[in-house]
Amino acid sequence: xxxxxxxxxxxxxxxxxxxxxxxxxxxxxxxxxxxxxxxxxxxxxxxxxxxxxxxxxxxxxxxxxxxxxxxxxxxxxxxxxxxxxxxxxxxxxxxxxxxxxxxxxxxxxxxxxxxxxxxxxxxxxxxxxxxxxxxxxxxxxxxxxxxxxxxxxxxxxxxxxxxxxxxxxxxxxxxxxxxxxxxxxxxxxxxxxxxxxxxxxxxx
Amino acid sequence: xxxxxxxxxxxxxxxxxxxxxxxxxxxxxxxxxxxxxxxxxxxxxxxxxxxxxxxxxxxxxxxxxxxxxxxxxxxxxxxxxxxxxxxxxxxxxxxxxxxxxxxxxxxxxxxxxxxxxxxxxxxxxxxxxxxxxxxxxxxxxxxxxxxxxxxxxxxxxxxxxxxxxxxxxxxxxxxxxxxxxxxxxxxxxxxxxxxxxxxxxxxx
DNA sequence: TGTACATCAGTGAACGCGCGTTCACTGATGTAC
DNA sequence: TGTACATCAGTGAACGCGCGTTCACTGATGTAC
Numbered sequence: 001x002x003x004x005x006x007x008x009x010x011x012x013x014x015x016x017x018x019x020x021x022x023x024x025x026x027x028x029x030x031x032x033x034x035x036x037x038x039x040x041x042x043x044x045x046x047x048x049x050x051x052x053x054x055x056x057x058x059x060x061x062x063x064x065x066x067x068x069x070x071x072x073x074x075x076x077x078x079x080x081x082x083x084x085x086x087x088x089x090x091x092x093x094x095x096x097x098x099x100x101x102x103x104x105x106x107x108x109x110x111x112x113x114x115x116x117x118x119x120x121x122x123x124x125x126x127x128x129x130x131x132x133x134x135x136x137x138x139x140x141x142x143x144x145x146x147x148x149x150x151x152x153x154x155x156x157x158x159x160x161x162x163x164x165x166x167x168x169x170x171x172x173x174x175x176x177x178x179x180x181x182x183x184x185x186x187x188x189x190x191x192x193x194x195x196x197x198x199x200x201x202x203x204x
Numbered sequence: 205x206x207x208x209x210x211x212x213x214x215x216x217x218x219x220x221x222x223x224x225x226x227x228x229x230x231x232x233x234x235x236x237x238x239x240x241x242x243x244x245x246x247x248x249x250x251x252x253x254x255x256x257x258x259x260x261x262x263x264x265x266x267x268x269x270x271x272x273x274x275x276x277x278x279x280x281x282x283x284x285x286x287x288x289x290x291x292x293x294x295x296x297x298x299x300x301x302x303x304x305x306x307x308x309x310x311x312x313x314x315x316x317x318x319x320x321x322x323x324x325x326x327x328x329x330x331x332x333x334x335x336x337x338x339x340x341x342x343x344x345x346x347x348x349x350x351x352x353x354x355x356x357x358x359x360x361x362x363x364x365x366x367x368x369x370x371x372x373x374x375x376x377x378x379x380x381x382x383x384x385x386x387x388x389x390x391x392x393x394x395x396x397x398x399x400x401x402x403x404x405x406x407x408x
Numbered sequence: 409t410g411t412a413c414a415t416c417a418g419t420g421a422a423c424g425c426g427c428g429t430t431c432a433c434t435g436a437t438g439t440a441c
Numbered sequence: 442t443g444t445a446c447a448t449c450a451g452t453g454a455a456c457g458c459g460c461g462t463t464c465a466c467t468g469a470t471g472t473a474c
Contacts, residue, residue, distance in 0.1 A: 002437095003437070003438080003449085003450075006437095006450080007450080010450090010451095031426090031427070031428090032427070032428060032429080033427080033428095036453095041451070041452085042451060042452040042453055043428090043429085043452085043453065044429085044430080044431085044450095044451070044452060044453065045450075045451055045452075046429095047428095047429070047430080048449090048450060048451070052428080052429080053428070053429095111375070118375065126376070151379075151383070151387060152387065152390070152391075154370075154376070155367055155371070155387040155388075155390075155391055156391065157370075158366045158367045158369070158370035158371060159363040159364075159366050159367050159391060160363075160366065161366045161370060162362045162363050162364065162365045162366015162367065162369065162370075163359055163362045163363050163366065165362070165366065166358075166361075166362035166365060166366075167359070167362060171315070171322065172330070172358070175355075179355070183355060183356065183359040184359075186356070186359075186399075186402070187356075187359055187360065187363060187395060187399075189398065189402070190394075190395050190397075190398025190399045190401075190402055191391060191394050191395045191398055192398065193394075193397070193398035193401060193402070194393065194394030194395055194396065194397035194398035194399075194401075195390075195391075195394040195398075197394075197397060197398075197401075198390070198393070198394055198397070206470095207416085207417075207470070207471080210417080211417080214417090214418095235459090235460070235461090236460070236461060236462080237460080237461095240420095245418070245419085246418060246419040246420055247419085247420065247461090247462085248417095248418070248419060248420065248462085248463075248464080249417075249418050249419075250462095251461095251462070251463080252416090252417060252418070256461080256462080257461070257462095
């Protein structure tokens, strides 16, 4: 087998092992030793492929973002009204988070040490996600400029994220999933109606 | 000096030291040794007053909740419309979070080890906060039952939390505070308008 | 008020554990002739 | 094709550090007489 091929295979095995570990028990359960055991290599070998564990986590998170993006893309209904589309997105977000709690948490939990910043390809993956929100938002509020639309998309994403994150959190009183889904629908569609109305007034 | 008095004084000093440490550098910078140095006692003395550091963090968080509650209470405008009141609450949340980033983050970041659950007095402090949301919400949607209202208040809180948390997070592209404030106002008032409208339709 | 004693707050060195990362070594792979 | 050599992926024991918590000890405080 070619050396590069081996190296790539190990890389994939390590990412898979890391993903598995996070999936099972959360980001904080990621241990270099267990990882190596799972991927069938020595601890030291990890550092031939990745500079450190942070880079590995970043790779896992990139994969999660990607899977989430195709999950959302797979649910798109081109016929839907903007309001329905936004509600559908929130619903997809809830379903993905509920189905992959640890992987999803890891996206937000993981912080790089002070000096280092998130690589561009990671930011690009985020941007691709936000695009799914921008599309219906543009139809809902046609008067919005590109910058305003991007900003508002991010804000709507954040609001949805908050509802899902605290809703799934067992720290407060736990809420049944379907109750949470109904709450999301109520609030997101209210936002959509209110935004459309505000936009119509502004550009009347 | 009385022994109980000493003990109580030490307790206060420890909480103050812990609060200071979190305030300066975040929850993860809390160290038993630094704490003891700051409070002027030996490491071991901490464990005469608190069972462990978690209990100390809980005490700091309780104080933060309390301060936030009076902050919100101090801004109440009885004359405001429900929509204005809700926007005002979101604004207060943003201001408090921006002014106390580390203390505020600690409220959500801190997790108890698996077996232990949050004490009742802590949950009660949370409930007192949610009450501030429930009041205007009740005026906005008079048809809501107490349970529905409490649930929706919590959901609105979560949405606001999400916008503030991701907005202040430097992990994404940073947003100027005033831009964030405007976004919050836009979205919260849209939600309020949409909810009032939906409620009116439902109970027409 | 003074003395002897008991209690327990207070001490801080040491324990114990976890864990990321390194590094001197080895052996398989690839290359040159 | 065969042989000698160089490279470097792969190894895993050991390093190094951080840090919460304990515990045998001490001395100040409070009590009994």
